[in-house]
Amino acid sequence: MENRTSGLQAAPVDTTSTTITIKGILSLLLQNVDENDGRRLISLGMGDPTAFSCFHTTHVSQEAVVDALQSDKFNGYAPTVGLPQTRRAIAEYLSRDLPYKLTSDDVFVTSGCTQAIDVALAMLARPGANILLPKPCFPIYELCSAFRHLEIRHFDLLQENAWEVDLDAVEALADHNTVAMVIINPGNPCGNVYSYQHLEKIAETAKKLRIPVIADEVYGHLAFGDKPFVPMGVFGSTVPVLTLGSLSKRWIVPGWRLGWFVTTDPCGMFRIPKVIERIKKYFDILGGPATFIQAAVPRILQQTEEAFFKKTLYLLKQSSDICCDRINEIPCLTCPSKPEGSMAVMVKLDLSLLEDINDDIEFCFKLVKEESVIFLPGTAVGLTSWIRVTFAADPSSIEEALRRTKSFYQRHARKL
Numbered sequence: 470m471e472n473r474t475s476g477l478q479a480a481p482v483d484t485t486s487t488t489i490t491i492k493g494i495l496s497l498l499l500q501n502v503d504e505n506d507g508r509r510l511i512s513l514g515m516g517d518p519t520a521f522s523c524f525h526t527t528h529v530s531q532e533a534v535v536d537a538l539q540s541d542k543f544n545g546y547a548p549t550v551g552l553p554q555t556r557r558a559i560a561e562y563l564s565r566d567l568p569y570k571l572t573s574d575d576v577f578v579t580s581g582c583t584q585a586i587d588v589a590l591a592m593l594a595r596p597g598a599n600i601l602l603p604k605p606c607f608p609i610y611e612l613c614s615a616f617r618h619l620e621i622r623h624f625d626l627l628q629e630n631a632w633e634v635d636l637d638a639v640e641a642l643a644d645h646n647t648v649a650m651v652i653i654n655p656g657n658p659c660g661n662v663y664s665y666q667h668l669e670k671i672a673e674t675a676k677k678l679r680i681p682v683i684a685d686e687v688y689g690h691l692a693f694g695d696k697p698f699v700p701m702g703v704f705g706s707t708v709p710v711l712t713l714g715s716l717s718k719r720w721i722v723p724g725w726r727l728g729w730f731v732t733t734d735p736c737g738m739f740r741i742p743k744v745i746e747r748i749k750k751y752f753d754i755l756g757g758p759a760t761f762i763q764a765a766v767p768r769i770l771q772q773t774e775e776a777f778f779k780k781t782l783y784l785l786k787q788s789s790d791i792c793c794d795r796i797n798e799i800p801c802l803t804c805p806s807k808p809e810g811s812m813a814v815m816v817k818l819d820l821s822l823l824e825d826i827n828d829d830i831e832f833c834f835k836l837v838k839e840e841s842v843i844f845l846p847g848t849a850v851g852l853t854s855w856i857r858v859t860f861a862a863d864p865s866s867i868e869e870a871l872r873r874t875k876s877f878y879q880r881h882a883r884k885l
């Protein structure tokens with residue numbers, strides 16, 4: 470009989486170092502919940518704030534979607550690169566924070582930021598190419614690179630330096646086959662926000678290496694510390710930037726799957742007809758977000774009240790403070806850098822204080838079994854002996870999760 474899988478086998482994907490995905494490991498953790506534990510499961514593993522009632526999108530967004538749906542005008546296919554009014558609205562929205570204006574042609578509408586990542590990597594991949602990724606990183610980049618046969622080279626984010634990019638490492642890693650470097654700002658998994666000065670240095674380094682910067686700004690504007698959010702596109706005249714984003718986090722609607730891939734590139738390095746043609750062709754094989762969601766975007770971007778954004782930032786700041794304070798009360802855990810943005814923080818695990826736990830994965834599996842609390846093992850984002858804690862949750866859930874973690878620690882603490 471004909472082997473129908475031979476086509477798949479002919480294109481092996483090296484996912485050996487990248488088999489761990491956040492969703493994959495969280496579903497394994499879920500299988501370890503003790504069904505006899507009468508307490509509710511608290512998951513601080515995933516960055517989906519809609520799981521907690523204090524995080525809620527705006528009426529403006531909901532009305533915009535309902536009106537677009539009920540208008541009966543948006544039941545058909547949209548152009549594959551996105552509705553013109555949607556592209557224009559995203560260009561205007563991003564231009565508010567830039568020293569130049571983007572046009573609709575710079576914007577391609579994607580199914581969430583996840584698809585924008587795929588587009589960026591698919592467009593840059595070629596035989597022998599490598600890409601510079603941060604460590605720790607959002608693991609979709611590694612998985613996507615593996616599928617595109619892009620060699621991954623990691624540069625460290627320096628924990629002692631508020632998770633800034635190790636720019637010396639970037640210079641040492643790059644060669645003539647390097648196609649881009651990736652930054653995530655505000656950062657997932659670290660919760661850091663880069664200063665204007667640091668972003669400027671990143672731009673200068675990338676310029677020197679003649680590589681574009683892929684700037685994942687899915688958490689754009691979710692900065693609640695001392696540093697304001699500065700988009701990488703501000704340095705678009707120094708170095709071409711591919712800006713990736715979505716409505717998912719700032720508007721608290723990750724399920725709406727509305728994102729963007731934007732060439733933030735006033736010097737027009739990506740505006741070569743052949744490149745644009747290739748991007749457009751690639752979009753012909755992607756199914757973008759639902760047309761009525763796209764149609765709602767102009768109103769969502771133009772009419773969301775400032776008060777909604779302020780409230781989200783207030784909630785994130787409050788919950789991140791509670792999270793770090795409670796974590797620091799548990800001897801085997803430390804929160805070395807207080808988060809200043811995004812929805813997650815990296816927490817260091819001191820295994821020497823624990824008796825029967827050998828690594829972050831075992832810590833998380835035992836914790837969910839004994840306490841019905843889920844954190845993401847750091848291994849999933851590239852750092853062993855760390856865990857990632859999502860603080861986009863209501864304060865009472867964070868307090869309860871960390872109370873249970875403290876008693877877990879007390880049971881497993883190494884006896885002196």
Ligand SMILES: Cc1ncc(COP(=O)(O)O)c(C=O)c1O
Pocket residue numbers: 516580581582583584607653657685687714715716717723727728
């Ligand atoms: C850094 C980063 N990039 C991209 C994504 C994917 O975003 P979306 O849900 O819009 O696809 C996420 C989601 O958590 C993320 O944390």
